[in-house]
Amino acid sequence: MSEPHFQPASHEKKLSASLRLIRPSQWVKNFFVFAPVLFGGALLDVHALLAGLVAFFSFSFAASSIYCFNDIHDVADDRRHPEKCHRPVASGAVSVAQAYGVMALMFLLSVALTFLLPLFSPLSSVNLLTVDGLAQPEPSCVSPTLYVVVFYWLLNLAYCVKLKQYAIIDVCIVAFGFVLRMLAGGEAVGIELSHWIVLMAFLITLFMAFAKRRDDVLRMEQTGEAPRKNTNRYNATFMDQALTITASVTLVCYIMYTVSPEVMRNFHTRKLYLTSIFVLVGLLRYMQIAVVDKRSGDPTKVVLRDRFVQLDVLAWLIAFVLIIYVG
Template sequence: MNVKDIARVIRPQQWIKNVFVLVPLFFGGSLLDTTDIIAAVTAAMAFCFISSSIYCLNDIIDVEDDRRHPTKCHRPIAAGKISVAQAYVMMALMVALSFGSVAMLGGYALGVGAVVGLYLLMNVAYCLVLKRYAILDVCTIAFGFVLRLFAGGIATGIGLSNWIVLMTFLLTLFLSFAKRRDDVLKMNQTGHAPRKNTSRYNLDFINQAITITATVTLVCYVMYTVSPEVEQRIGTRYLYLTTVFVIIGILRYLQLTLVDNKSGDPTKAMLHDRVLQAVVLLWFLAYLLIIYILR
C-alpha cells in the first residue's frame, strides 16, 4: 500500500466539491472576517475527510463489480493493492479526522457535527441502497451539497436565504443529471449499464431533466439577487448584474453536455475547461466588487 494508491481511494481531487461549505461565507459578506474564515475552512475540512470515508466505503462495497469492470478493475481495492480490511481502517481514520475537525469549532461543533453525521448516515444508505434507484440517487447527491451549505452557515453563524438553499439543490441536481447522461451514452454505445440504475434513464428523459433543472436554477438565482431580504442584508441592489455570468456558465455546461458529450465528471470539467473557469472567475470578481467594494 503506497501513497498513490491511498490517494486513489480517498480521492483528494474531489475535495473541490466542499467549496460549497464556504458559500455562506461568500454570499453572507463575511469574506474578510478572519474568525468566520477559519470556522468555514475547518467545517470544509471536516467534509473533505467525511466524503473521503464514503469513497472508501463505496469502493469496498463495489469491489466485486469493479473487478469485472474494464477500467474500474484498476482501482486499488479491486486490484488487490489495498485490502478490504485496510480500506476499513482508512475509512475509520477519515471519520475520526472529520469529527476531530468538527470538535475544533467550539460552540458550533454540535450543530456542524449533527450535519456531518447526517451526511455520513445518508451516504452510507446511498452506498448500500439508494444508488440503485433512479432519480432518488441524484436527489441524494444534491441534498448532500445542501448539507454542506448548512454546515458552512452553522459554523459561521450566517443565516441562509431560502433561494440560496434551493439554488444549491437544483444546481447540483442539474450537474448530477448531466453526469447520468454520460452513463446513458456509454450504455447506448456498449450495451452495458455503468450503474445498476442506468437502464431506468434514457436520453429523452435526461435531456428534459437537465433543461428543467437548469432553467429553475437560473430562476432561483435571479430571485436570490433581487430578494429584498438579501438586498437589505448585503446592502446593495446590483447583485442582479452578476446573472449574466450565471447564464453563460449554465449555457457553457449545457454545450459540454449536449453538444460535446463531456458531462461525465463535473469536477473534471471545472478543472479543465478554460471557458468555465473564466466565467466562474468573472462571476466571482463581479460579485466581490459589488458586495465588498461598491456597496
C-alpha cells in the first residue's frame, strides 16, 4: 500500500496550523507553576503573581517547543494513525522545516522570559512552608528557573526520542514534569514548597497518567492496534491497581500536608484538613471517568469539560483560600 499524499496547506491556513502545532489548549497544565504562590500564602503579593505569570509563559513556550519536536519525530507514525494524521506536520499543513522553526522560536522565547524574573523581587517574608525560612538570594541576572526549564526541555527531548517506549518510566517522566513546573514556579517567586505537596503533585499526575494509559489499553483490546509502542506492556488489571494505589497515596500525602506541624504553625490554623474531602471526591470522580465512563484518554479535556471536576476543584480552592486568609 502506498503512503497517503498530503497536500501543503495554503498560506492563509499557516497561522492556524502553527497555533495548533504549539497546542495552547495544553497550557492549562502549566498552572502548576502557581502552586508555590497558593500554598505559600502569597496570593496577595503582586510581585509573586507577576513572577508566577512570567514563569507560566516560559514553561508554556518550552512545552510548545517539545510538542513541535514530538510531531516532527513521530510524523511517519502519525500519518498512519486514524486521529494523529490530522496533526499539522503529519497532514502537511506545516512542513518539517517550518515546525523546526516554530520549535526554535518557542524555546528561545521560553529562555528569554526567564531573564525577566530577576526584575521581580523575591518575597520579603520568610518561607511560609519551611521551618527556618528562605534566605534572600544574591542578586543575579539569571534566575534558577532557567535551569529548571532547560532541564525539563532536555528531559522531554529524551522522552520523545526514546524514554516514552519504556513502560512505567514513561508515566513517571510525565508526572515528574509537573513537579518541575512547581519547582520552576517556586524558584521564580522565592518560595520552597512542602515536601508533602511535591509528593502529592507527583502522585496525582501519575494517577492521571495511568488513567490515560488505561484508555490506550482499552483501545488496544478493542481494535487490536497499540496506540503506543509500549501499550502491550500494560493491561487493564495492572492499570486498575495502579490507579487505586496512586489515588490512595495521593490522599494520604495531602492529609499529611494539612496536619503537618509547620503548615499549622505558619498558616495559624488547624482546619486545612477539612479540604481533604474535596481531594477525595475529585479522585473518586476521576476514577469514575476512567473506569466507568472510559473517557480518560485526554486529562486536559477532562479538566476543561467535566463540570463535576471543575466544581470540585473550585470548591477546594475556595475552601483552601478562605481557611488560609480568613481563618
